[in-house]
Amino acid sequence: MTPKSSNYETMKQAMAQTFSSYDTGAMIEKFHLQHDAAYLYLPLLGRAYRIDRRSGQVSWSDDGFRTSTEADYNVAMTLYDVLCCSEPDCHLAHTWVNVRSLARVQGGTLEKSGDFFQGAGRMFSGKADALARRCQALQGKKLDQGDAAYQLDLLPFLPLQLVFWEADEDFPASLQFFVDRNTLAYMHYETLMFALSHVLDRLQAQA
Template structure:
């Protein structure tokens, strides 16, 4: 994927919309004086300048793929309440098309890394602001954006059955991001969880 081109398109879309409306629908704050939208993203605070679409963090550079996801979230958010009902990736619009890349980027690495050490998933997930859930042998709900939660679940393997896992989304997910972005996010967060778990060891 050409991140630069995708980012330019995302900035153009963002610039056409009303910042107050975007902030309201995304459940975030708009600082009118600075003309900036303040977006919590994976337990950190990013700011987006309007109308330029420049995304920045006060302490570090924001990677291009993160910038795109943040802009897409603001442009796509419809303001519907969370449904508190979990759905699988293939239940997202056109999810069946992206299911193989999603499985290879998100579910397979999740199981490979955390299948034999489910407690490490909980510990790493908490570092991203996650809340423990009562599913599988270990599960954590990660607040990606204020209105986007993703659940990571593992079942520990034993002599009879191999370890398994899944990644689930709130049923309101299609009202906040396109399915392609969830395909990217799923794997991105697993990578972050693995990195945190490695540092914890």
């Protein structure tokens, strides 16, 4: 579900160059980021990422950055948007809302994302137990809802919840995402869809 075309790669590289023009010191203070002279460090879904303060390149590692891999488009654009474009006083409302009903989303955007949510449900149809195990592998906190439900830390300061219902005689399988009511103060709606696509990619990748 990660875009791979050259156009997306071009957009990612353009945003990396734009990132380098921002005040990384302000980002560190705003989000309490770990950092050194060369990098900002920020985990996403429990995986370690770093952003080069000069080039803007985003990379991830599972071995303390002894080795690293360039981040894909969805992750890079999520981090760029949060760090560069979030509202100055962004904060959690501590009220959960369905992603599809965010008050600030315009109708046309939601219409385009309908297939995304339908596909997410089909992806795990008949696999509630497997979904639960994969959420646990991402350090998810179990919730008492649906057939499988977990809270995940998209970012250390920005959680999300997913709730899965298996299909029955009346309805197809459904995977719904819930986020804090103020999530769009941290990122644009389009970016949130990138982030949710990455969540699904990670869930699919868990053995």
